[in-house]
Each structure stands twice: as structure tokens, then as C-alpha cells.
Amino acid sequence: MAEPSITAGGEEPEERVIEAALRPKNLHDFVGQHRVRKQLSLVLEASRMRGRSADHVLLSGPPGLGKTTLSMIIAAEMNVPLRISSGPAIQHAGDLAAILSSLSEGEVLFLDEIHRMSRPAEEMLYMAMEDFRVDIVVGKGAGATAIPLELPPFTLVGATTRAGLLPGPLRDRFGFTGHLEFYSVEELELVLRRSAGLLDLKVNSAGFSEIAGRSRGTPRIANRLLRRVRDWALVHGIEQIDARAASAALDMYEVDKRGLDRLDRAVLEALITKFGGGPVGLSTLAIAVGEETETVETVAEPYLVREGLLGRTPRGRIALAPAWTHLGFAVPAGVFSQDPLELFQAQELADELGDEPGEGPQGESGGGLAEKTGPQRIRNSR
Secondary structure: OOOOOOOOHHHHHHHHHHHHHHHHOOOOOOOOHHHHHHHHHHHHHHHHHHHOOOOOOOEEEOOOOOHHHHHHHHHHHHOOOOOEHHHHHHOOHHHHHHHHHHHOOEEEEEEHHHHHHHHHHHHHHHHHHHHOOOEHHHEEHHHOEEEEEEOOEEEEEEOOOOOOHHHHHHOOOOOOEEOOOOOOOHHHHHHHHHHHHHHOEEOOOHHHHHHHHOOOOHHHHHHHHHHHHHHHHHHOOEEEHHHHHHHHHHHHHHHHHOOHHHHHHHOOOOOHHHOOOOOEHHHHHHHHHHHHHHHHHHHHHHHHHOOOEEEOOEEEEEEOOOHHHOOOOOOOOOOOOOHHHHHHHHHHHHHHHHOOOOOOOOOOOOOOOOOOOOOOOOOOOO
């Protein structure tokens, strides 16, 4: 079982109260996502001018980028109540009917992880979104009758981390769709400055830069790291947090300069030291680091691939040249760099050779791109 990670994108229950206090209350205070913020502001302003509820909104993107916060801002900007639920909680059409029938006029209904809602509930939602009406089926068999139930106009805000899993008919019924992007270091510094002010923390510019650079482009992680640095500074009696203090605190929590945590480094080290850089199959790699396959694939791999440290090919996972350098190993000849063309050519070559995807010729034994003498560590960059 995977240990809780300080750089995980998910939100732990005990973190929710603190996160709620740090959430911006209006679009003016919301940092980053300039395109989505500008478009959403126009949609809400036009709705207020017409005196009608806003169009249904779909927000997609990785965890921790502000989808829930934007739903709260939408309700605040429209000056209407907010009802919060989630896709997994709605397993039957009756569950959704109970929620919809209790909405007041103009109310915002926020459904998190909407792609995980059951199929019968999805089909009921089609009519509710379009015609503000649902049909309640009473009875069974030939004697069953459908009783139409009129709904007050409302605004549905759906959030999803996997927009591709939404059925086309549901996705098309949203009047506005916004995709949230990862934040730049400069934007994260603005987020941290605002949070530090709310937490009454003294942090200089270098300290903000140090924390932002290790936050994986995610405000939720940035705020979490800021609170852990605050704890470290409190225990060590430091009044103002600078780059040195922030670095020492985050090193203690095993978050390195690139935002990699223990699991990320374990995956890369196993790939390099045990399998010569790959290619190696996912299941074999998961066994090597003592984690479940799903944990490696969903927790560690997305960030490693995005940072250009790990590559996916039909023959398996490979460590790219920046991964060798970051962990302090000499880069052997034949190791791919970050050039996507090289990975594309590797895939074409694997297709021509007829290799099966996932488990390459490495199998369980390793011995890939590096020399058989094994990787040579040249420095410790952690």
C-alpha cells in the first residue's frame, strides 16, 4: 500500500478545513488560469445582465488546480446558494432526482468527478440540464407510469479529471467548457504570497521561489508545502523563511528540487539501477519498487512523463537522459533525451520488430540501454 505523499494531487480530509480558508472568494482574487477566468467572467456577467441563471459549466483538468474553488466562485458571483455532491455518491437515478427536486431557483449544483456517475443518473441528467424536467417512474412492468417533475432553472457545474470518459451527449449539454492548465512558477509564487498573508507567515522572495519550484505546478501542493515549511520553521524557531529554510524543510519531507518525492525517485532509481534504464514493463517495475501497478501508473508516472524524466514506449518504460542526470548517474550512450521524435522512432522500430507493448525484452532480468557494467553515479544531486 502506498504511503501518503506530500506531493499527491488529492485532498486529504483533514486538509479540507485549511484549504477552504485559503480559497479565493471571487474571480478577482483567483490567481492564474487567465483564459478560463476571462471567459467565465464574461459568461457570468452576461447571465447577470439577462437576469437568468448561468449556463451549465464543465471544468476539466488534473487534481488541485482550482475546479472546486471556481464552482464556489460561480455561486458567489451569481449570489446564489451552492449545493455540492459528487459522481460516485450518485449511483441511482433516484439519488439524483432527490437532489434536483430540492434545488431552489438559480442554485448552483456542483458535481465533482462527474465522469464517475452511474449511467441511469446520467440519462436523467440529460433532460434536467436541457428542459429542467425529470420523469419519475412509478410502478413496475406494464403498470409503470412516468410522472413529469418540473425543476426550477439551475446551473450545473461539473468537474472531472478525465474528460474523455464523459459521454458525448452529456459533454455537449454544457454551455461552457474550461480546461485548467498547470501553473507556472511565477503564478505559484503569487498563490503562495496570498496564502502566506492569510496564514500570517513571513517569507521572502527566495523562499517563495524555492517552494513554488517544488510544487509540481499545482496550487494545492504549493499550499500544502507552505504549511509544512511553516511547521518546520515554528519548531526550529525561525521567524522569516528564506530559501535555505524552505530547502531544509522540504528536504526533510523528501521533496527534491524538481518536486520529486520518495516514490518518484524510487521508480527512476529502480529503472536505472535494476534494469539499465529500460525498457521494462509496468508490472515488473511496480514489483521492483514494492508498489501496486496502479499506484505507479497513476501517482508517479504522470509527473515523471510530464517532466521528461520517463518515457512510455510499446516495449515498456525507459529512463530518459534527464532522469540519469538528476539522480547523479553518468548518461550512457544510446539513452534517449527529451526529444519526442526519438521516442516516436523507437515506437516505430518496436512496431516493425513486432514487440508486445508493456513487457519488453527486459522481462524480469533487466539489462537495457545502459552498459552491462551498470550505471555509474557521478554526483548526488538530491
